[in-house]
Amino acid sequence: MRADRLITDCQLATMVPGGAPYGTIEDGAILVRDGRIAWVGARVDLPSHQAVQTDRLDGRWVTPGLIDCHTHLVFGGDRSGEFEQRLGGATYEEIARAGGGIVSSVAATRAASEDDLYASALTRLEGLKASGVTTVEIKSGYGLDRESELKMLRVARRIGREAGVRVRTSYLGLHAVPPEHRADRAAYVDLAIDDILPAAHTEGLVDAVDAYCEPIAFSTNEVARLFDKARDLGLPVKLHADQLSDGGGAELAAKYGALSADHVEHTTGAGVRAMAQASVVAVLLPGAYLMLRETTPPPIALFRQHGVEMAVATDCNPGTSPVTSMTAALNLACVQFRLTPEEALAGATRIAAKALGLQGDIGMIEAGKIADLAVWDVERPAELCYWLGKPMLTSRYLAGQPN
Known part of the structure; x- marks a missing residue:
């Protein structure tokens, strides 16, 4: 041979x-x-x-090689000030409704050049690589206009070409409503679905389509419109689902045959059963759970009972999970969610590959x-x-x- x-x-x-x-x-x-x-x-x-x-x-x-199947690795600035606010008693929802949270990262990301975003992302990527990561998913969602969303996705593609990792990109246009559209969110939803996504797809920048489905973000009806467009373009979908409340995200992900439903702390039995029937992977994000000091863990026993496969990821992002170590995420998944070490390691390898649609290759x-x-x-x-x-x-x- x-x-x-x-x-x-x-x-x-x-x-x-x-x-x-x-x-x-x-x-x-x-x-x-x-x-x-x-x-x-x-x-x-x-x-x-x-x-x-x-x-x-x-x-x-x-x-x-470990697979980090949910990150927001590309962004401008940081939100350490909000970390201090949360330690002082403010909730994530209060900060977001006051104009902080995702929107504060939007301003910094829009102001940064592609080279600036690339350089800052590399500093975070080094931690992931040092913890065994060879494949990383990178989302947009801190641009929230056409130019800035495409800029983020171009940087993600550049990381995949130049930085020694395999990269999958996700378009996350429905992440938050940008400040200029607060008085007319419907106009932004139209822009994100009918203009930005097709433009990103035409440039070959999108491997999957994601959304944030929560009362402080986007409704199931708005996300369904996005997913219909993704289906028309032949793109798979995934979903930030049921992180802060039971909003029917898991069922929506199942309806569209999503690769994954991520966070899923508040997913109900009905949602778990729907995920199982549709073979949707549950992506557990223990870093965000820790940083937000959440008290409702994902329904691990129900996932096991119904055969829902569980991936583990860092959710590396500037606001709620400044985690740049995959082995740290594995530890947190075991300690906080009571995964066995074998379950956790499978969640960062075999099952994470499935959550990205790459199970045939890695x-x-x-x-x-x-x-x-x-x-x-x-x-x-x-x-x-x-x-x-x-x-x-x-x-x-x-x-x-x-x-």
């Missing part, structure tokens, strides 16, 4: 379900050809091969998949969820190349 690279002397957490915990292969080996996994298994079973490069990992653990160490890998200096995979802040990554591979 011809191979570009042999990765050997390692323990593999393949995350392939149905076998050993974590899909473990002890004393494993991986053959990589043309950026994909050509063979994986126990080293003793290694087939006859000719490898250009051999990497011996001294017994370290290898997982699929998320497991399996023959045929792209060789996006993370190498860890740990004794067992559970340590990736156990340590909070400890550097554990020793190297990453992106499409079989050290990165």
